[in-house]
Amino acid sequence: MLFCLTANHRNTDFDVLDRISHVTGTDAADRIAAHDFVRGVIVLSTCNRFEAYLELDESLLDGGAVARTAVIDALRDAGVDAPDADALAASAGSVDGDDVVHHLFAVASGLESMVVGEEEINGQVQRSLSAARTAGTTSTLLEQAFQRAAHSTRAVRAKADVAAGGRSLARIALDLAGSRVTDWSTVRVLLVGTGQYAATTITALRARGAEDVRVFSATGRGEKFALKYAVRAERDLGEAIARADIVLTCTARYVITADDIPDSSPRLIVDLGLPRNVDPAVGALPGVELMDLELLGRHAVLPELGPGAHELVGNAAATFTAERAAASAVVAVRTHIQKLLDAELARTSSSPDADAVAAALRHFAGVLSHTPSVRARELAAEGRIDEFEAALGTVFGLDVAPRLRAIDDERAAG
Numbered sequence: 001m002l003f004c005l006t007a008n009h010r011n012t013d014f015d016v017l018d019r020i021s022h023v024t025g026t027d028a029a030d031r032i033a034a035h036d037f038v039r040g041v042i043v044l045s046t047c048n049r050f051e052a053y054l055e056l057d058e059s060l061l062d063g064g065a066v067a068r069t070a071v072i073d074a075l076r077d078a079g080v081d082a083p084d085a086d087a088l089a090a091s092a093g094s095v096d097g098d099d100v101v102h103h104l105f106a107v108a109s110g111l112e113s114m115v116v117g118e119e120e121i122n123g124q125v126q127r128s129l130s131a132a133r134t135a136g137t138t139s140t141l142l143e144q145a146f147q148r149a150a151h152s153t154r155a156v157r158a159k160a161d162v163a164a165g166g167r168s169l170a171r172i173a174l175d176l177a178g179s180r181v182t183d184w185s186t187v188r189v190l191l192v193g194t195g196q197y198a199a200t201t202i203t204a205l206r207a208r209g210a211e212d213v214r215v216f217s218a219t220g221r222g223e224k225f226a227l228k229y230a231v232r233a234e235r236d237l238g239e240a241i242a243r244a245d246i247v248l249t250c251t252a253r254y255v256i257t258a259d260d261i262p263d264s265s266p267r268l269i270v271d272l273g274l275p276r277n278v279d280p281a282v283g284a285l286p287g288v289e290l291m292d293l294e295l296l297g298r299h300a301v302l303p304e305l306g307p308g309a310h311e312l313v314g315n316a317a318a319t320f321t322a323e324r325a326a327a328s329a330v331v332a333v334r335t336h337i338q339k340l341l342d343a344e345l346a347r348t349s350s351s352p353d354a355d356a357v358a359a360a361l362r363h364f365a366g367v368l369s370h371t372p373s374v375r376a377r378e379l380a381a382e383g384r385i386d387e388f389e390a391a392l393g394t395v396f397g398l399d400v401a402p403r404l405r406a407i408d409d410e411r412a413a414g
Contacts, residue, residue, distance in 0.1 A: 001056045002100035002141065003067040007092040009048040009114045014274075014294040016087045020050050021274045023078045025128060026135045028052065031074035033137040037066065040139025042132040042146065044107070046124045047169065047250070047274040048114050048293055050088075053104065053146075055139045064096045101145055102317035108149035109156040109313055114169065114297050120196055122153045145320065152316035156309050170201040170248065172296060173270045174208065177246060180268060180289075184209040190234065190244035191215045193251035194225040197272055201248055202229050216240045218255060238262050246270070249277035261285050322380040329376045329389050332398045334369050341365045 007017060025043035032041045032052060039055040052071045056063045068089075076085045095103045106112050108125040129146040132138035138146075181187055189210055191198045194217045205213055215222050216234040226233035234240035237255070241247055242262040249255055250272035257279045264286035271278040271292040283290030341361055348357050379388045392398040 001058055001060070001063050002097060002145070003054045003056055003064055004095045004100045004103055005052045005068055005071045005092050006095065006103070007050045007088055008112065009293075009297050011093050012050075012088065012091045014048070014292075014297070016084050016091075017048060017050060018274055018276050019084050020075065020080055020088065021045055021047075023075060023080055026131055026137075027078045028071075028074050029132060029135055029137045031077050032070055035070050037063075038070070040132075040142045041137045042128050042142050044125060044128040046121065047272060048297070049107070049112075051107070053100065053142060055141050064094055067096075068092075068094055098317075098321045101320055102314060104145055105149050105152040105313045105317045105320075106310075108146075109153045109309065111156075111309060111313060114293070120169075120200070122150060123196065126150055148316070148320050152313060155316060156312050169272050169293070169296060170197050170250070171204045173248065173272065173291060174201070174204050176291065176296070177268055177270065178208070181246075185211050188212045188243055188245045189214070190240050190247045191231075192237070192247065192249040192255055192277065193217065193273075194219075194221045195250060195252070197250035198225065199229065201250075202231065214240060214244070218251065241267070249273055251277055256282060258282055258285055261288060263287070322377050328400050329380075329385060329392060332389075332392055332400050333372045333376070333396075336396055336398055337365050337369050 007020065009017070023045075025045045029041045029043045029052075032038055032043075032054065037057040037060045039057060041055075042053045044051040044053070054067050054071075056067055060066060072085055072089045075088065076082065080088075103112070104125075108122050110121050113121050125146065129138065129143070132142070178184075184205070187210055189205060189212065191201060191213065192215075194215060198215065202213060213231045214234050215226050215229075215231050216237055217225065218237070222233035222235070225231075234243075238260050239262075241256075241260060242265075245267055247256075247267065247269045249270070255273075255277045256269070256271075258281050261282060266287045266289075268289045268291065269278055269282060271290065274293060276292065278290060278292070280290070280292075282288055344361055345358055348354055348361075351357055376385065376388050379385050389400040392400060
């Protein structure tokens with residue numbers, strides 16, 4: 001059984017999301033995975049979302065409620081303060097069963113993002129899968145779902161064109177900042193951070209005509225980043241801010257405090273980080289206008305979806321679910337045919353034309369198993385896989401249920 005706890009910009013305060021984001025995804029995943037009833041877990045933590053995807057033991061009673069408690073308790077143990085854990089328990093949403101696949105596909109495609117169709121989220125989803133692999137907390141079913149989510153995203157972007165405008169939080173922030181800018185070519189811009197958001201922001205700035213763009217990195221990556229994107233690297237944060245009219249931040253660490261603001265010159269600071277990259281007290285300083293994720297969520301004019309995006313995601317999720325439901329029946333058919341094939345190959349192994357006969361029989365076995373496999377998936381999609389399984393028992397004497405139990409036992413042991 002799949003389960004997902006989701007805390008996001010729609011159901012949880014940004015301040016709570018901010019403090020939860022200080023907990024590393026691998027730490028939370030390790031603590032969740034320690035439960036015997038958890039077969040796998042992947043944690044997705046982004047600038048406006050915290051989600052834990054779990055595969056649970058099918059025999060677990062009231063699995064959704066038990067899993068929800070396990071995730072909240074893991075966050076407490078990982079260092080989330082009691083008030084924030086309580087707030088999360090009260091506000092976060094839960095999804096279970098096949099609905100988890102649909103939710104994951106929608107998230108990866110950007111349909112659940114604050115900026116609908118944003119470009120960055122799919123990469124974040126796939127990096128969360130990579131982190132789970134490294135930590136050893138993923139499972140076969142979660143692997144399959146996350147990998148298929150990437151394919152779903154490409155289909156949505158290709159057919160529904162949700163990313164036609166190059167959507168991202170950075171671009172939305174620049175759209176809002178544009179009301180304060182007469183001529184972008186005269187604006188001095190500082191980027192704090194060298195991640196994907198910084199790269200996206202440079203493209204958006206240049207599209208608006210910005211010429212004076214600089215970058216600062218607290219990790220020492222500024223020089224390499226600057227060379228790659230033809231901008232200037234800054235080595236001192238305070239001096240860099242002094243020379244900037246607009247500062248945009250999105251890094252993996254807390255950066256700017258009131259002490260870093262050198263004077264009261266008018267400047268706009270855009271904080272796209274979670275955890276926050278800018279102390280909220282900075283917004284109270286003379287001359288500073290602070291724009292953060294919460295403000296963007298309230299006031300940004302979000303682009304509309306391309307046609308059919310939700311339908312594409314729904315179809316992709318339904319196909320994945322149907323294939324999974326049909327998997328045991330397909331395996332049963334193919335295993336039955338393979339046993340017959342092996343017996344026939346053994347019988348003809350001494351034939352002078354054994355190699356040619358074997359090749360022909362293997363081809364025939366593949367053709368023979370194709371149509372039943374297709375029909376199994378079609379019937380699963382219609383909710384009729386039980387009819388197909390019953391037919392296997394009637395025609396071939398195959399019992400799919402024991403095979404399913406064996407597969408579950410093998411996955412649980414692994």
